[in-house]
Amino acid sequence: MQDSKLVYSSDGGRISQKNTAETRSVSNDGIVRIHRETKGRKGKGVSVIHGLNMDAKALKTLCTELKKKCGCGGAVKEGLIEVQTEDREKLKALLQQKDFTVKLAGG
Known part of the structure; x- marks a missing residue:
């Protein structure tokens, strides 16, 4: 399902934007995921938590x-x-020491 860019509807007037980046970044299952991204970073990898x-x-x-x-x-x-950093294993270990449930996701 794609994010809707709808801001006004003749049915109910102005639509509130409750689907912010912060609410999308929180998973409902309580698992912290570490992704590796290079897109838009000139080939340099970063780990996104x-x-x-x-x-x-x-x-x-x-x-x-x-x-x-x-x-x-x-x-x-x-x-x-x-x-x-691309050392996701180290990040995983550090987060697990803080009692987070962590999974490596993506490439």
């Missing part, structure tokens, strides 16, 4: 800790943590 049900401040703190332990850069974007 999906499914963390945390507020923005807690995400930023966790991101900072992961960056320090991996020795790389990263950022919190749209409710997701992007870490500039």
